Amino acid sequence: MKKILSGLLVGSALLGGAASVYAVEENVSGTNSASITVNGSLGQDNTDENGPNIDEGADDWINVTVDTANIFYTTKDSEHKTITSPYYAITNNSGRGVKISVDGFTVDSGNLDNVDALEISGQDYSASEKSVDLKSFVAGEFLVLANNQGKLNVDTDPSDSYKNDTRYKYSGTTKDEYYKGNAEQTKHTLTLAFEALGKDGASVTP
Amino acid sequence: MKSEIYIEGTLGSYEEPIYSSSGRPAVSNEQVANVKVVVSYPKTGEYQNQYLFFSGICLMILLLILIREKTVD
Numbered sequence: 457m458k459k460i461l462s463g464l465l466v467g468s469a470l471l472g473g474a475a476s477v478y479a480v481e482e483n484v485s486g487t488n489s490a491s492i493t494v495n496g497s498l499g500q501d502n503t504d505e506n507g508p509n510i511d512e513g514a515d516d517w518i519n520v521t522v523d524t525a526n527i528f529y530t531t532k533d534s535e536h537k538t539i540t541s542p543y544y545a546i547t548n549n550s551g552r553g554v555k556i557s558v559d560g561f562t563v564d565s566g567n568l569d570n571v572d573a574l575e576i577s578g579q580d581y582s583a584s585e586k587s588v589d590l591k592s593f594v595a596g597e598f599l600v601l602a603n604n605q606g607k608l609n610v611d612t613d614p615s616d617s618y619k620n621d622t623r624y625k626y627s628g629t630t631k632d633e634y635y636k637g638n639a640e641q642t643k644h645t646l647t648l649a650f651e652a653l654g655k656d657g658a659s660v661t662p
Numbered sequence: 663m664k665s666e667i668y669i670e671g672t673l674g675s676y677e678e679p680i681y682s683s684s685g686r687p688a689v690s691n692e693q694v695a696n697v698k699v700v701v702s703y704p705k706t707g708e709y710q711n712q713y714l715f716f717s718g719i720c721l722m723i724l725l726l727i728l729i730r731e732k733t734v735d
Contacts, residue, residue: 635674639673
């Protein structure tokens with residue numbers, strides 16, 4: 457009985473395979489029509505790492521969730537010498553890795569004259585600490601995050617090799633004891649630039 | 663592609679902002695900050711005058727009642 461069943465299984469597999477191979481090519485002879493099977497890819501899904509229709513390095517790959525309203529403050533325990541903030545999250549939902557750079561930092565109201573140091577810091581895809589100095593601001597790379605499957609190189613990295621999300625915060629110090637007796641509120645705009653990495657996890661040269 | 667983050671800084675003697683786990687500032691009426699509850703007992707020799715005074719008066723009243731009862735007998 458077992459032999460008959462296994463024979464049937466092998467036979468049907470062979471026949472199915474032969475049929476599918478046969479379907480790829482058809483010799484049209486002595487007839488005036490032929491059927492062609494067409495698979496269409498309509499639209500684009502930038503969360504699918506194998507998704508078609510999106511050029512490597514294109515902005516269409518970018519799909520990042522980021523908190524857009526942040527705060528920082530001085531702590532009472534440090535007599536307002538230490539600047540800290542809550543942790544904020546950045547998540548890469550894309551099928552490609554993403555490079556996040558700090559492109560601009562402006563003081564919209566108030567000033568940072570009595571602030572010695574202010575930086576934004578967080579861990580990148582490999583859990584190494586990265587930071588950008590906001591006091592003496594110079595635009596530059598901040599973090600790289602893996603794709604939504606935890607891969608940088610889509611073809612070779614196993615799933616969950618790296619982090620596709622991170623938390624960042626602000627930290628710094630104020631000058632002398634200025635803020636022990638003074639209080640100020642400031643407003644800033646931080647501009648982040650996002651670059652979709654290629655399938656191999658490297659920047660795509662235009 | 664770029665995105666802007668708006669940041670508010672609180673520097674100096676303002677109360678520290680209280681924030682929830684989501685990272686956003688909490689509503690001000692939920693703030694319970696910098697409150698320290700201290701429970702202590704009176705120590706020997708400190709602030710006991712009022713107890714001594716009160717117990718003295720009680721003793722005197724007791725003595726007066728006893729003396730009065732004796733004289734009535």
